[in-house]
Every structure is written in structure tokens, then in C-alpha cells.
Amino acid sequence: MPTRASRFVLGLGLTSFLSLAGCVDDTVGDGESGADDHDHDHDHNEETEIITTVTLTFTPQGGGSPVVAAFNDPDGDGGVSGESDPISLTTGTSYDLAIAFTNELVDPPEEITAEIEEEAEQHQIFVYGEGVSGPAAGDDPTALVVHAYADLESSYGPNEVGEDLPVGLLGTVMAANAGTGSLQVRLQHLPELNGSPQKVPGLAESLAAGELLPGEVDASVSFMLTVQ
Structure with a gap:
């Protein structure tokens, strides 16, 4: 495990964006994660870093131009709310998905993705939403897209603690059915708690179960999200 723990926090403009998008199941902070009761056990010396941009790149497996969509909160915790690009995929096409996190408040921009790779055993990304089927969304044959993980902790370094679990920086997405919906991306920080790992098997399935x-x-x- 890395000796330096980092906490990555999306700019506060996210709150307004989520309200605008009608997504109320997640917020930034401890309350939604169920972590408040254990806050005194957390490492308060860990480094806090800002995320301003989340970029999704869908590359068709059969060739063709990638589809790129980004959420951007240009002033971090300033007064401007973040905005996201729409995603438009083609029915019947399978895509390789890459998710990247960046802090663009510094010059040059800081690639937070590399730090998540270094701390792969402390992070997991979940993809779900209205119109998504997959580990974090549950099975739905009518879903617009089907998501699957395509990486493991060992993809980024030695797996030193527990099982070799998915990280979620890489995945696959199959555009299965035409329609419109939403796709949610959630980055969860899962540091050890009292010497025991919080990142354990079945977290995606637990999220799907509410x-x-x-x-x-x-x-x-x-x-x-649009599939056509």
C-alpha cells in the first residue's frame, strides 16, 4: 500500500450541478457514504486534492472516432456550477471506457488519475444510473448500456492487501438499446480503517442494492446519455 494517503474532493460547484441534473442519491462528503460514525478513525493527516474535471472517453472496439464527454467545474469551489457534456453512443457498438480525473486549478493541470492508480487499493469507481446495467446498477435487459470493469488493482501495481479488486478507471460499455437516460460516475475513497481494508468484494453490488x-x-x- 502507498505510504501517502490522498483525499480527492470534487469542487463544491458539483452540488448545484447534481441538483440541476436531478440526481439526489449522492453528494460530496462523508454523510452519504455512511462514514460519519467513524470519522474519528480516519487519517486526518492525509493530503486533500481538488478534482475539477472528470473525462469519459468511449473508444469503439471495432475502430472509429472516440466519444469524449467531460464534467468540468472550472473554478472548483467558487460560484460557478459545473457542467457536463452529453454522451451519445451508437446502438450495437461496444466501447472501451477510460475515466480520467484532473485538477485544472493549477498550472500545469494536475493529473489526479495517476494518484488514483498509485492508491488503487483505496479507491473504486462505480458506473450506474437510469439506463445503465452492470455491477453497480444491477441487471436490466432494457438498459441503454451495459458496463463492466476492465481493470484490477494489480493493473497499476502490486496487490498487497486483500483480494485483487476492480478499480474502474478502465471499463467496457456495450450500447444495447436505443433511448435516453443518465449515466453516473462515482469515485469512492476507501482507506484502511483501524487496520482493516474498507475496499472489499461486493461494493458495486451493494450500491446496486441501495x-x-x-x-x-x-x-x-x-x-x-443517448443511445441511437
Whole structure:
């Protein structure tokens, strides 16, 4: 495990964005994650970093131009609310999905993705939403897209604690059915608690079942999704 723990926090403009998008199931902070009761056990010396931009890149597996959509909160916790690009995918097409996190408040921009890779055993990304089927969304044959993980902790370094679990920076997305909906991306920070890992098997399935997750929500953003 890395000796330096980092906490990544999406700019406060996210709150207004989520309200605008009509997504009320997630917020930034401890309350939604169920972590308040254990706050005194957290490492208060961990480094806090800002995330201003979340970028999704869908690359067709059969070739073709990638589809890129980003959530951007240009002033972090300033007064401007973040906005997201719409996602438009083609029915019957399978895509490789890459998710990137960036802090653009500094010059040059800081690639938070690399730090998540370094702390892969402390982070997991969940993809779900109205129109999504997959580990964090549950099975739905009528869903617009089907998401699956395509990486493990060992993809980024030695798996030193517990099982070799998904991270979610890489995935696959199959555009299965035409329609409109939403796609949600959530980055969960899961540091060890009292010497025991909080990142354990089955977290995605727990989220799909409506259960609270351990750890803290570092980022939660929503995108309009169209499959045609």
C-alpha cells in the first residue's frame, strides 16, 4: 500500500450541478457514504486534492472516432456550477471506457488519475444510473448500456492487501438499446480503517442494492446519455 494517503474532493460547484441534473442519491462528503460514525478513525493527516474535471472517453472496439464527454467545474469551489457534456453512443457498438480525473486549478493541470492508480487499493469507481446495467446498477435487459470493469488493482501495481479488486478507471460499455437516460460516475475513497481494508468484494453490488458504502465520496457526477 502507498505510504501517502490522498483525499480527492470534487469542487463544491458539483452540488448545484447534481441538483440541476436531478440526481439526489449522492453528494460530496462523508454523510452519504455512511462514514460519519467513524470519522474519528480516519487519517486526518492525509493530503486533500481538488478534482475539477472528470473525462469519459468511449473508444469503439471495432475502430472509429472516440466519444469524449467531460464534467468540468472550472473554478472548483467558487460560484460557478459545473457542467457536463452529453454522451451519445451508437446502438450495437461496444466501447472501451477510460475515466480520467484532473485538477485544472493549477498550472500545469494536475493529473489526479495517476494518484488514483498509485492508491488503487483505496479507491473504486462505480458506473450506474437510469439506463445503465452492470455491477453497480444491477441487471436490466432494457438498459441503454451495459458496463463492466476492465481493470484490477494489480493493473497499476502490486496487490498487497486483500483480494485483487476492480478499480474502474478502465471499463467496457456495450450500447444495447436505443433511448435516453443518465449515466453516473462515482469515485469512492476507501482507506484502511483501524487496520482493516474498507475496499472489499461486493461494493458495486451493494450500491446496486441501495446500501450505504464505507469510505467517502470523492466525486459524483452525472451525464445525459443517448443511445441511437
